[in-house]
Ligand SMILES: *[C@@H]1O[C@H](CO)[C@@H](O)[C@H](O)[C@H]1NC(C)=O
């Protein structure tokens with residue numbers, strides 16, 4: 216009995232992700248129900264007062280114009296899959312209300328803890344070693360809570376198949392899945408996606424980092440683990456591309472066999488299929504090794520400068536019409552990197568986009584870029600700049616603009632996280648989510 220008690224405490228569930236294993240059974244998919252039994256034996260832990268199974272999904276109506284286009288499985292997330300989900304009370308959170316809101320810990324979710332995210336070069340030798348061993352563990356440990364959708368005809372849900380993935384691979388798959396072309400009026404449209412080219416961009420990536428950070432905290436029992444960032448301002452070349460840090464590469468771009476990620480493979484390489492998902496998940500021979508060629512692309516010979524970051528932060532409007540990659544004088548679009556930050560009108564690759572292109576290889580292939588841990592460090596710095604902007608302009612969820620971009624509406628769920636986080640709710644300062652940033656080189 217004591218042993219069982221310990222087991223139950225240890226296996227409390229993870230905040231969010233995709234898809235909850237318990238909700239991919241034939242029955243769950245057919246009845247569109249995702250209300251798993253918590254360890255007290257009741258759906259959503261209702262007997263223990265953690266949550267309730269709700270007959271309607273806690274999401275808002277479609278934005279104008281979306282109803283007729285509704286074919287894409289992710290639009291109006293997550294209603295295509297589930298219309299009965301757990302609604303958690305208080306500080307409980309998770310698909311079965313078994314976990315806590317970000318920043319809260321303990322079985323009763325009554326302990327608040329704030330982690331400090333540091334620049335990777337600020338970590339002590341030991342902290343750095345620990346970080347790399349945590350990543351190795353996340354890359355090789357099967358996720359107990361989540362499975363991924365790896366194949367299926369986009370038009371027919373009964374052909375969908377789910378499979379296991381490691382914790383790190385679930386993270387990179389979530390990014391990949393958000394970028395698959397949209398099925399709109401019978402056509403596959405790749406000019407729009409749920410994570411980029413719209414106001415959801417900064418919040419979407421904030422949630423991705425929170426997901427991975429929390430997964431690693433739960434996996435290792437280290438509640439103080441914070442994702443490190445890479446402050447690339449003014450770097451002539453990638454100074455952390457050494458084997459003590461993120462890894463050197465050979466002339467072909469493959470990571471040095473002495474680097475921490477030498478044997479990592481991209482989970483969803485061979486991603487260029489319109490109507491299937493991640494076939495390489497079940498055939499590792501199809502996966503390619505990580506590669507990078509920092510500074511080799513003539514279109515991106517340098518990383519953004521200190522001035523580029525300052526210029527980006529001077530745009531006080533979070534986003535502006537048409538809320539797309541063509542938006543001018545928009546903080547979001549300058550940060551995402553479709554604009555020259557200084558004038559806010561010239562279209563050029565800068566900031567976030569420039570860094571992806573600068574690195575080449577895996578990082579420059581957007582759908583699979585999250586496979587390279589550099590993605591996490593890069594996006595953590597983007598999130599730090601976002602955080603600086605939120606504080607400087609005292610932004611709140613009401614700052615988030617109404618818009619018609621699919622999946623980018625203020626009240627839409629950030630797609631495909633599960634359970635739902637509304638896009639606008641990510642416009643809160645990071646302490647609300649249990650982390651803060653260290654000061655580094657004046658930022
Ligand atoms: C939820 O989905 C099921 C299965 O498709 C359907 O029978 C039911 O009517 C739906 N409920 C609501 C409230 O939409």
Ligand SMILES: *[C@@H]1O[C@H](CO)[C@@H](O)[C@H](O)[C@H]1NC(C)=O
Nearest residue numbers: 452453456457463464509510
């Ligand atoms: C930048 O650094 C990488 C990794 O150390 C190296 O392969 C590359 O040749 C360097 N590029 C330049 C232009 O110095």
